[in-house]
Amino acid sequence: MGAKANTMIPTTLYDLLHQCSVKLLLSDGTRGTGFFVAPGYLLTCEHVVRNHGGFPIQVSWQQQDNFAEAHIEEILEEYDIALLHFVPPSDDLPCVYLSDELKVGDEIYLFGYPDTEYENGRPVTPEFEGFTGDAPPFMLLEKGQLQPGMSGAALLNRRTGKVCGMAKFTRDQFTDLGGGGITSAVIFQQLPKLVKLQQEFHQQDQRWQKFFNQDTPSKEQAICPNNLPRSGTVRFLGRENELTALHTRLHQIDELTITAIQGMGGIGKTELALQYARYHLKQLTYGSGICWLQAKKLDVGTEIVNFAQTQLGLTPPNNLNLLEQVQFCWRNWPIQGDVLIIVDDVADYAAIKLYLPPQEPHFKVLVTTRLQLGASIQMIHIEVLSEDISLKLIESLISSERLAQELTVAKALCRWLGYLPLGLELVGRFLSRKPDWTLEKMQQQLKSKRLQARALNKRQADMTAIHESAAAAFELSWQTLSKEEQHLAYRLSLFALAPIPWDLVEAWSGEDEDDLEDWRDDGLLNRSLLTRVGQGTYQLHQLIREYFRSKLDDWPKADNLKRSFSQKITQISKQIPQTPNREQILEITPTIPHLTEVTTTWLDSLSNESLICAFVGLGKFYEGQGFYREAKTWYEKCTQVIKQKSRENLSLLASIQGHLARIHQLQGQYNESEKLYKQVLKIQEKSFQISSPEIAETLNDLGVTLYKQGKYSEAEPLFSQAVQLRKTAYGDVHSKVVEGQNNLAGLYNAQGRYDEAEKIIY
Secondary structure (H helix, E strand, C coil): CCECCCCCCCCCHHHHHHHHEEEEECCCCCEEEEEEEECCEEEECHHHCCCCCCCCEEEEECCEEEEEEEEEEEEEHHHCEEEEEECCCECCCCCCCECCCCCCCCEEEEEECCCCCCCCCEEECCEEEEECCCCCCCEEEECCCCCCCCCCCEEEECCCCEEEEEEEEECCCCCCCCEEEEEHHHHHHHCCHHHHHHHHHHHHCCHHHHHHCCCCCCCHHHHCCECCCCCCCCCCCCCHHHHHHHHHHHCCCCCCEEEEEECCCCCCHHHHHHHHHHHHHHCCCCCCCEEEEECCCCCHHHHHHHHHHHHCCCCCCCCCCHHHHHHHHHHHCCCCCCEEEEEEEECCHHHHHCCCCCCCCCEEEEEEECCCCCCCCEEEECCCCCHHHHHHHHHHHHCHHHHHHCHHHHHHHHHHCCCCHHHHHHHHHHHHHCCCCCHHHHHHHHHHHHHHCHHHHCCCCCCCCCCCCHHHHHHHHHCCCCHHHHHHHHHHHCCCCCCEEHHHHHHHHCCCHHHHHHHHHHHHHCCCCCEEEECCEEECCHHHHHHHHHHHHCCCCHHHHHHHHHHHHHHHHCCCCCCCCHHHHHHHHHHHHHHHHHHHCCHHHCCHHHHHHHHHHHHHHHHCCCCHHHHHHHHHHHHHHHHHHCCCCHHHHHHHHHHHHHHHHHCCCHHHHHHHHHHHHHHHHHHCCCCCHHHHHHHHHHHHHHHHCCCHHHHHHHHHHHHHHHHHHHCCCCHHHHHHHHHHHHHHHHCCCHHHHHHHHC
């Protein structure tokens, strides 16, 4: 007799199928799936073992890589069936129960070993849609992502509780198009000896019958007590990796596994937990119950006792206090497998900690929270959706035709909403109720009314999210912030929607650095209102920034804060040299989005002089890198703003037009440059003394533009006058004087007047 198999007692039919499934490894690295079909026999597809090359096939079982070696017993190439024989190292191995009962629409469950990921296997739940016209026909499966490596997996019919066939192929390994399989009827027909072997085994071994002789595995409620709320999602998208990570974390071998889904308000924590629970309710993963607790609705202890009474039939003694009643429930919980306890929206971990189940492996605890709960709890932080998934979510609510008509606008909408699931769903549902609205109209309303737009304040009753509006999703966290933490939020809301260098915040605020860090870490980061995106760099989500700005609008000191911020950022622009080098560019770059924000959003907070500094700083930043088009744009914007704000201040206008003239000159647009320099010179002659350095610079620059056009006779007097004015302003040996003399000498050389050029240089 062989040794007993080292397996756990299966608590569900799905556990038993897992224990019947094996991974097959060939000497050339090929791998596939197989399953125990009779004592000492494995069934798989012929194409899985086609390249065995006469070598034994390695059988891996329950993560035991060297479990056994198998050899080919019989090959049916035409039908893609292979029967393998192996010497069982144990006499207690289970075998599947084959049955040819199958109907269109039956839900199928399989467990296989894909060759790209999930080293220890993964489940798939397709649906049987019918047979092909082949002889014999193949099963066609849909709605499940069969992947290469899963060929040879047993197909469990969830209606009958028996194996109706074997997976053969995938339609598309990257989507949920499904695949196909070989029916048990064909297997029995081609391998008639399996009929007898199956019958003999299952007469002696009752493990399989234990499950399909029960009421029926499809009646999850009877097998898995639960109080799960209804999901309001139309289509759940983009969280496949998180679902897998959740299951992996919850089933690590620990005394008590507590896993937390953590993220900002509206990001879909509750929906992710609910989708996970509902999926595993169907899989019967948690045979002893799934208990859903809402941390903010009732006392968690009371909810646990209520669940035990209504779902499990337990009656805690009346003479016990609440905590003792909860402990009674944990001690007397009927255990037929794992238990999943979900605590949704935890705002105070200490308030629920006492009521959590004992440290026993069958209790799995999942919480959703905005908080960082500590190192002892496994955190799964979820991010916003990708653009592609965001568009699919909108499409599921408004139709593909409507989306396709305004795809560019739809992408802009998703961007404005920061790819936040709650915002996307609110807007999508609003548009579904407004069939005459274009997406462009929706975009315009969001831009004008922002968080006050109706679309973001019209929650429907069937939605999973409990928040009445996008703002309400953040209000809960805002109310728990201290006064200092709220003031920090005001400050951060003034920055652009870009990474914020923390040293910039420190330099501006004037607060104690340690205090500032505590307000950031314990207040905003801890509540998922701020994200750390790099070393010393942080960023606000688009909608959270909108929310903080709405709060800032109601703060009495808002105007002072805006002026202070604008002045600080503008001071940085003064440090940008005319031609910054690479190191200076790298140092300045993180500040550029925030300087841009000042020139667009906080323009009214700037004095005229500061305004010029901000625009010119941006122009010089791009000009120094050779991005003349971008530099020209900023100089032109500055010209427009000056004309609107300060029509009388011609000197400011002359200053910015001088920069614009320089850009035209650098681009070889000499006619435009000449016209602008002449306009600047006229303004300066009225505004400054004739000997001023400003006039000297303009004369020199205009001379260069004329020289570049070959207008030597016009350029010469300008160069000469510029040299004299520079000598008056700076002295005879100043670099500006030398520059002007070199310009004049270059002109003489161009005219062939070499003696005059030599006299100037020497």
